[in-house]
Amino acid sequence: MNMNFSQKLEARCDPSSSSYNYTNRAYVTNEPIVEKIGDYQYIRINEYLLGAMQINDSAIGTFHPPARINMGMHPNVSTGGSFPVNDSNLRFLLKVVKPFVGSVSIPSKTMFTVYVTTNPTDPLSYPVYTISYTGRIIAPQSCSIDSGTVLDIKFGDILASEFNQAGAGNKPASIDPQTRSVSVQCSNMNAAATLTFRIESEKSQGDMLVSNNDDVGFKISDLNGKTLIPNNLSSFSEFLLNQNQNATISFKAWPVSITGNKPALGPFNSRAYIRIDFP
Incomplete structure (x- = not known):
């Protein structure tokens, strides 16, 4: 240039x-x-x-x-x-x-x-x-994930005391991880190519996404239970394109305590992005 x-x-x-x-x-x-x-x-x-x-x-x-x-x-x-x-x-x-x-x-x-x-x-x-x-x-190779759709995962009401009872890095006892799947459409790729997906976020701590409430966050894993560390190039999960250069990728998400402290009452949320790369 x-x-x-x-x-x-x-x-x-x-x-x-x-x-x-x-x-x-x-x-x-x-x-x-x-x-x-x-x-x-x-x-x-x-x-x-x-x-x-x-x-x-x-x-x-x-x-x-x-x-x-x-x-x-x-x-x-x-x-x-x-x-x-x-x-x-x-x-x-x-x-x-x-x-x-x-x-x-x-x-x-x-x-x-x-x-x-x-x-x-x-x-x-x-x-x-x-x-x-x-x-x-x-790059000439590109992929779209559900055409840019925002995937909203709601966990409902959770007692604040459950977070400090769980301890830092752990989920409240009453909450189960939720599974979501998104479709991927790629172009200019080899059929049956292996790609990876990882998680990016605006605010993270270790393997957790930090929400707008600093005491509360989320973890995301692949279906095999491997936690995907936000903003970490080495933390990813592989998937395979089919003959039409399509794929479905699935993951689990759940809320966790960031600090082990009892959080302030009120709604909390965080935003994550799925990044697709070559392995």
């Missing part, structure tokens, strides 16, 4: 008694480098993707951040006047490290913060600009 940096940026350094007019530029990331391929340095974007960047500068040519680079000179550097910062032709590489089905959203996040100094040992105090990314990657 190539991008042209068309916005005009200028920087200014404190005036100096010397006539030294060269600058140093630091491209800093808070993420660790997880892989290097040639000069490209990849950082993790999410569980599916790594990203790396190449930048072409008008003074020194091509380099690959994160890096601290000695740049060209400009007569305004030592006088305190403004001078241009001319990065151009930014190339952003994505590497798929885990195959995915459908699409993957990339939330907006800063990849590099850029500082300009006159000496490579100067502290990095004032960022000049940032390089950020956001987007969505769409």
Whole structure:
């Protein structure tokens, strides 16, 4: 993915008694480098993707951040006047490290913060600009789960005392797990392909989804009783597509105590998502 940096940026350094007019530029990331391929340095974007960047500068040519680079000179550097910062032709590489089905959203996040100094040992105090990314990657293989239908599971009234009697991580004695099934329709897949499903949620603790009542949550398992840990790539259950690229996946859900404390009275709810992946 190539991008042209068309916005005009200028920087200014404190005036100096010397006539030294060269600058140093630091491209800093808070993420660790997880892989290097040639000069490209990849950082993790999410569980599916790594990203790396190449930048072409008008003074020194091509380099690959994160890096601290000695740049060209400009007569305004030592006088305190403004001078241009001319990065151009930014190339952003994505590497798929885990195959995915459908699409993957990339939330907006800063990849590099850029500082300009006159000496490579100067502290990095004032960022000049940032390089950020956001987007969505769409794979040709896709699956729909009951056409996006919301599956509402109700457990009725439960005595608050049953939750603290059950203890943290356990269900009230009067409640049985409920089983639900959803249909899956896939496209551009091999017939009889093996896929996996796992659980994602907005708020979780260990193997439990946390509800809008912090003392109460839910657990979800496959039909074999294997608890599916929310937001955990390694916690999944497999299923098989038929010749028409269809399948039915089933799971169990039940309420549990999160803390072992007696919860406040009132309704409680939580929301979970089913994520389909390649194994």
